Amino acid sequence: MEKFELTRKYIKSIQKAIDRKDEKTILEKIDGLHPADVAEILDELDIDHGLIILQNMDGKRASDVIIELEDDIRALFLDRLSSQEIAEQLVENLDSDDAADVISELPEDKREEVISNIDDVEQASDIVSLLNYEEGTAGALMGKEMIWVSDDWTVKTAVKEMRRQAEQIDQVYTVYVVDANQKLLGRLPVKKLLTTPVKTRIGDVYREDIRVVKTWTPQEEVAQIMEKYDLVVLPVIDELGRLVGRITIDDVVDVIKEEAEKDYQLASGISSDVDQTDTVWQLTRARLPWLLIGMMGGMLSALVIGQYEHSIKLIPAMAFFIPLITAMAGNIGVQSSAIIVQGLANNSLELGGILPKLSKEFSVALLNGTVLSLIALVGSYFVFNDFQLGLTVSLALLTVIIVAALLGTFVPLMLDKYKIDPALATGPFITTLNDIIGLFIYFMIGQLIFTSL
């Protein structure tokens, strides 16, 4: 099976089948599709059409589809289902971590109703314990479904017990070894089971080299660990070292993508997680705040330039290079801050404090600035045939480049030091700040040169 390609034609034909209540065609259309594919179809349909498709699927498959829906679409579907339906048809078919995710998205009162409707006491208590972990921690990310064996069992007992546990689990990644107090001791590679005599004690063959996180480890750190050590699954322990859950790589891939996208969106001046399929209203709301910052910056810039109205009257050509100065200040600032933000996100900055990084950035800015200001000197002199103007633009550009680069490096490092997301410093924020400072520098140097030369 290869990748499923959703087309407009496909959507139209399934809409038609639903409208004429042609259940056979509906079933044929979605038969054999992965739940993620069906979810993609539902994301494009309206809710009533979508509900009909779900009703035509069996409970387990319908539950898998609901998990794969986009958050805002899923909320619409959950809104249409009663607490009992959610508990009995949806939650009982899901892994504990997915079930907890769904329940945590419900309104408070419905949440409790759903939990009280779950028949399986063990599952209900798993879900309640998962709901207690703070969002963004390993505890909130983990699932309870895993296979574990005790160190004092024989391989034979272990295999028997594993068979029983495996029935409830889709995919076996790693078998964990715990002691009598459920304290995590290590892991038993699946291939060991294929190669060890059945009477061997687990305690004699398990491996201790296992990496763990605590329930309160932040999800960014979980992602870094799994990525760095190429892990597919990572066990989670509590304060007493007891095995309480496991995090699988697919959940972490989502975290990695979310983190990267958040930084990208902040750098592009989009404040919350939106994409092109959201409504005009959602898109506007996500973009307006940063535009207002840019607007305020533009007004402040107008006030700065206003102070030099006299210079502009005398030398209107001073105004010609305003966009050059602000554009370069902005570009340099964004470059510098992006390099720092990405370094912080990847945990790959050079060791040492802020000072060595600023001095390196100073060297880069000096190199770039020298090249660019020489070009500016020659360019502006030849085009406008005015040496004083050329000198002003060139000197201002060099100064602005260095200041913008240092600010672009300094601001995200400082934010990070005070536990504020450094990505906030990229994009519109750093450009606006550098615009204003750059204009100050430009007009100050201009005044100096034109009055003294």
Next chain:
Amino acid sequence: MEKFELTRKYIKSIQKAIDRKDEKTILEKIDGLHPADVAEILDELDIDHGLIILQNMDGKRASDVIIELEDDIRALFLDRLSSQEIAEQLVENLDSDDAADVISELPEDKREEVISNIDDVEQASDIVSLLNYEEGTAGALMGKEMIWVSDDWTVKTAVKEMRRQAEQIDQVYTVYVVDANQKLLGRLPVKKLLTTPVKTRIGDVYREDIRVVKTWTPQEEVAQIMEKYDLVVLPVIDELGRLVGRITIDDVVDVIKEEAEKDYQLASGISSDVDQTDTVWQLTRARLPWLLIGMMGGMLSALVIGQYEHSIKLIPAMAFFIPLITAMAGNIGVQSSAIIVQGLANNSLELGGILPKLSKEFSVALLNGTVLSLIALVGSYFVFNDFQLGLTVSLALLTVIIVAALLGTFVPLMLDKYKIDPALATGPFITTLNDIIGLFIYFMIGQLIFTSL
């Protein structure tokens, strides 16, 4: 074991131990560390110190460390090793995909020398076949190490054969089922092995629901498939449907991160893959090209404004709002293009052509533009007490916002249509373009209003 934290103190102490040839301390320091951690240490040391650490490790572990080094650092190490050392000490300890990666990084002549020095004929031929796949395809990403069984074997034969195969493989993810011609039929879940009688024919118990890619599938698509369907491993087939390799999630996590980082860097005006630890020279080279684009844009802007020198002489206040216009044009353009680029990267754009997307973007721009231009009207009127100026700024802003939004949406969509990376349209490129167009609009509207009112 939790995450290893590299500190400057640690680096200093290991440097000292190496300098006084204190092998015992060196070994103590790195004992029990994951190869990825040792690689992190080596990234910080100079090459001679690093080589001494590698010489003190056993061959398998040293090989794993070399794979984990950053590309540029690894090149330095490989440069110090002879072809024979690379073949016999490094390559033979590696999985085929890692070995092919290392060899593909070598200079052409050394590459052949290394391959001719590999003793294991099977491994050598695996590597040669992997080297033939184009970079960026599934073939180049896959490894040869996997476990497969034939559909006409019994479970007992299969388990015996798997034990043999498993000895050479670190981690068992999925067992593939092939026919006599090595054509991929399906998969055998590990848990089935725990629950099926030993005399059953594999052909009767395997599952057909398996997702595959072709050797020539682009790596971006591989990543999308594994992400969407939450896969840990994905088999690769050739033109004849034969199983030729498998791709594991850890390699794909790297692809996902690289893709996201590339887009982020392009949007920030950094042209190649650099980070803060690179040299001043590398950083300058990666940043200068985009700055030159900004520079040219600034010069063109100067020429545009130069056409309106007369207006500026008459109404110097026109110059005050130049930064406001360019900043808003830039911010809007970056927002719009970022939303499109991210949508394309995630394959999550709404169905339908370019037109519906432009019309949605138009609505968003109209909403944002109305709010912002009203603020601009009130703000500029009250601060500068000039109705004509306020009207000019306000009308220009609305027009500029709409044009910039449409361009920001249109340009990346067109680039993508013609198979050019749409991320090229973000950042400095779109800001520069919008700056120039925005200034044209601003001064044209200004001339119109001041001469007609």
